[in-house]
Amino acid sequence: MSRLAWIFPLLGLLSLPLLAEVVQHAPIQVGNADNRIALQAGASAPRLLWLVHDGDSAWQGVVADTLIGHARIGDADIPLHWRFDRDASRSRGDSASLVYEDRAAGLRLYWEWRAPARHGPLEHVIRIENLGGKEIWIPLQDSFRYAWKIPATQPLQQLWIDKGAGEPPPVGTHLVSIADGHDWHATSSTFAHPRPGEAREIIPWLLVRGADPKTGGWYVGVEFSGRVAMTLKRRGATLEGSVGLNPEPGPFSTRLLPGETFATPTVFVGADDGDIDDTGNMLHRWVRQVLNDPGTLRNPDYPLVTVNSWGSAMAISEAQARRMIDDAQRLGFEMFHLDAGWFRAVGDWHPDPKKFPHGLAALSDYAHRHGLKFGLWADWAQAGTSPGKGALNVADPKVRDWLTTDPPPGWKPAGFKGITIDLGVPAAQAWATGETNRIVHDYHVDMLEHDGYVVAQGCDRSDHPHAAIDPARTHRYSDDDFLWVDSSNSTDVSLHATRAYYAIQDALKRHHPGLLLEICNDGGRMVDFGSAAHGDYFSIVDSYDPLSNRQAFYDASHVLPPAMLETYVKAWPTPRIENFRYMLRSGMMGWFTLMIDTNSWTPRQHAVAAREIAFYKSTLRPLIRAADLYHVGPRPDGKGWDGTEYFDAGRDQGVLYAFHGSAATPGAFRFKLRGLRSGHRYRLHFRDHSSPDSVLDGGDLMRSGLSVSLPTTNSSELVAIEGLP
Numbered sequence: 173m174s175r176l177a178w179i180f181p182l183l184g185l186l187s188l189p190l191l192a193e194v195v196q197h198a199p200i201q202v203g204n205a206d207n208r209i210a211l212q213a214g215a216s217a218p219r220l221l222w223l224v225h226d227g228d229s230a231w232q233g234v235v236a237d238t239l240i241g242h243a244r245i246g247d248a249d250i251p252l253h254w255r256f257d258r259d260a261s262r263s264r265g266d267s268a269s270l271v272y273e274d275r276a277a278g279l280r281l282y283w284e285w286r287a288p289a290r291h292g293p294l295e296h297v298i299r300i301e302n303l304g305g306k307e308i309w310i311p312l313q314d315s316f317r318y319a320w321k322i323p324a325t326q327p328l329q330q331l332w333i334d335k336g337a338g339e340p341p342p343v344g345t346h347l348v349s350i351a352d353g354h355d356w357h358a359t360s361s362t363f364a365h366p367r368p369g370e371a372r373e374i375i376p377w378l379l380v381r382g383a384d385p386k387t388g389g390w391y392v393g394v395e396f397s398g399r400v401a402m403t404l405k406r407r408g409a410t411l412e413g414s415v416g417l418n419p420e421p422g423p424f425s426t427r428l429l430p431g432e433t434f435a436t437p438t439v440f441v442g443a444d445d446g447d448i449d450d451t452g453n454m455l456h457r458w459v460r461q462v463l464n465d466p467g468t469l470r471n472p473d474y475p476l477v478t479v480n481s482w483g484s485a486m487a488i489s490e491a492q493a494r495r496m497i498d499d500a501q502r503l504g505f506e507m508f509h510l511d512a513g514w515f516r517a518v519g520d521w522h523p524d525p526k527k528f529p530h531g532l533a534a535l536s537d538y539a540h541r542h543g544l545k546f547g548l549w550a551d552w553a554q555a556g557t558s559p560g561k562g563a564l565n566v567a568d569p570k571v572r573d574w575l576t577t578d579p580p581p582g583w584k585p586a587g588f589k590g591i592t593i594d595l596g597v598p599a600a601q602a603w604a605t606g607e608t609n610r611i612v613h614d615y616h617v618d619m620l621e622h623d624g625y626v627v628a629q630g631c632d633r634s635d636h637p638h639a640a641i642d643p644a645r646t647h648r649y650s651d652d653d654f655l656w657v658d659s660s661n662s663t664d665v666s667l668h669a670t671r672a673y674y675a676i677q678d679a680l681k682r683h684h685p686g687l688l689l690e691i692c693n694d695g696g697r698m699v700d701f702g703s704a705a706h707g708d709y710f711s712i713v714d715s716y717d718p719l720s721n722r723q724a725f726y727d728a729s730h731v732l733p734p735a736m737l738e739t740y741v742k743a744w745p746t747p748r749i750e751n752f753r754y755m756l757r758s759g760m761m762g763w764f765t766l767m768i769d770t771n772s773w774t775p776r777q778h779a780v781a782a783r784e785i786a787f788y789k790s791t792l793r794p795l796i797r798a799a800d801l802y803h804v805g806p807r808p809d810g811k812g813w814d815g816t817e818y819f820d821a822g823r824d825q826g827v828l829y830a831f832h833g834s835a836a837t838p839g840a841f842r843f844k845l846r847g848l849r850s851g852h853r854y855r856l857h858f859r860d861h862s863s864p865d866s867v868l869d870g871g872d873l874m875r876s877g878l879s880v881s882l883p884t885t886n887s888s889e890l891v892a893i894e895g896l897p
């Protein structure tokens with residue numbers, strides 16, 4: 173890649189600065205309207221001098237970056253001596269590339285920062301290029317190491333967010349004080365499978381803020397789905413840590429062939445002086461602008477109202493799917509999503525002729541004739557034992573070479589889970605690119621969901637592009653019906669497989685404009701900023717009751733755009749119609765997927781659901797797409813009250829979702845609204861008429877709150893908020 177690749181024009185966004193000469197030790201500034209950093213090209217390493225938000229709350233860096241100190245060429249482990257290359261380095265106001273070289277080793281390192289948008293965080297990556305003619309093995313280069321000088325007594329807090337995974341974690345949204353000695357460590361990977369008693373995987377991002385709101389804060393996130401780790405420590409007057417590929421179990425080593433470049437996972441960094449929801453809303457806008465597919469955002473139906481077949485699990489058939497489509501049309505759904513159960517066998521992604529005698533294209537066409545898009549589940553990186561033509565069969569020697577591990581004798585796949593192929597193997601990537609393309613093309617697919625353990629994060633093959641295992645440090649086990657191999661090479665396996673997975677997703681998008689991609693991964697296990705750039709929405713949790721859905725949404729909506737946050741709504745006891753609305757609305761704060769055969773509903777439930785879906789499309793969806801989101805209630809516990817507010821200042825409109833759990837008392841709650849204007853009047857319309865409509869001042873609504881009364885347990889209300897001229 174050219175060293176100028178990052179220096180792309182932001183014409184019209186910033187007054188265009190000219191390429192500037194980079195002088196050793198002289199500060200270089202890079203920034204946008206929100207954030208500015210100063211960098212310094214030291215003789216042997218670069219340094220981040222400071223990070224500033226909007227002219228205040230500076231974070232001062234106290235150490236130079238740590239660049240890798242050795243490399244292996246052949247049998248020799250050689251120390252590296254990086255020297256600043258002034259002629260190769262570049263900077264302008266919105267980007268900088270500081271170049272270091274070790275001529276003897278034939279390695280060149282680019283330390284790069286850029287502002288991808290006028291607002292929001294700055295991005296940082298380190299690239300290491302093999303200029304020579306020999307294979308070189310390099311150790312782990314962190315994406316970002318930081319050490320800020322802080323007042324030793326300054327009260328600080330840290331915020332981080334867990335992934336939803338199989339079921340929502342007990343805490344989910346962590347806000348803790350950072351005392352002296354604070355020593356925090358967290359990880360994320362392509363498939364979170366938490367073990368009892370261990371910390372959950374996080375959405376790879378953290379925020380540090382002053383306990384006193386005036387102090388301001390800063391945050392860092394990782395745009396990568398593979399195995400990454402983050403640390404944060406407080407030692408006296410220093411706040412320090414690292415962000416990047418996970419060094420454990422280690423020692424990490426990755427191969428650079430002649431001419432190849434290793435790139436650290438891109439991180440984004442920014443400072444902020446708002447509260448937690450202000451930061452979240454800024455991040456939502458930034459993710460939409462910088463990471464999301466602009467074609468998806470232009471689709472006015474995004475996020476689509478979806479009905480999914482998993483309520484019937486593997487028993488789904490063509491006849492039932494058609495009945496679901498018929499009813500979905502009457503109810504106002506926009507997509508029929510065929511989940512697992514349609515294929516011949518794991519790895520054999522062709523329709524089961526007994527259950528789908530007319531094939532999938534006919535079913536998709538049927539959905540299209542009923543005005544619905546057609547979504548399809550596939551676990552396309554899983555191999556099984558089917559002898560069918562075109563199947564990924566572990567007995568096929570070619571396929572066997574791609575597996576992350578050999579199957580044990582007599583191995584059989586589970587109902588929809590097999591053995592993962594390592595997409596980091598070029599031939600496996602090529603197969604998956606062709607197979608996903610075939611599925612989308614042949615079955616007339618508008619949305620492709622990938623499920624299960626798609627992206628390898630451990631592999632015991634020695635002839636793949638990644639490093640080999642260390643047999644003494646290898647742990648093999650089975651979990652969730654998948655076979656796992658954890659070893660010293662796991663992070664390198666995950667690095668190659670994740671890059672290949674992104675290329676497969678991107679190729680699908682290129683070949684099928686308008687195609688939507690759902691990231692499921694057994695639900696909630698791959699929710700991160702890397703997949704946000706290579707897919708359109710996430711399943712955020714793999715349990716589907718109202719509380720799980722609201723908890724997972726509460727957590728993830730702190731950092732990721734709500735339109736991307738999909739919750740599946742399953743059948744749940746609804747003796748009263750209030751409980752039924754509560755069940756639906758608990759999944760209607762982001763992307764709404766219903767996992768129920770609606771033919772089971774009563775006429776009254778049909779009428780209520782049709783009305784709720786119409787309101788979602790007309791009123792809720794435009795807010796979910798673009799409005800600011802405020803966590804105006806506590807994290808849901810299923811017993812008391814919780815609530816979420818959207819408010820779009822541009823349209824002067826918003827909504828409050830209010831939920832009352834299983835505890836009979838109290839029957840009322842005050843939500844302190846956000847984002848309104850004092851001295852401005854707002855009309856409040858209670859959709860279920862739990863209170864009469866009223867007009868109140870914005871200042872009062874924010875200070876004293878809006879009272880909602882719901883005597884029925886497990887019930888809800890939607891309050892439309894409209895500014896009056």
Ligand SMILES: [Zn+2]
Pocket residue numbers: 575576594596631632633636637638665
């Ligand atoms: Zn492998």
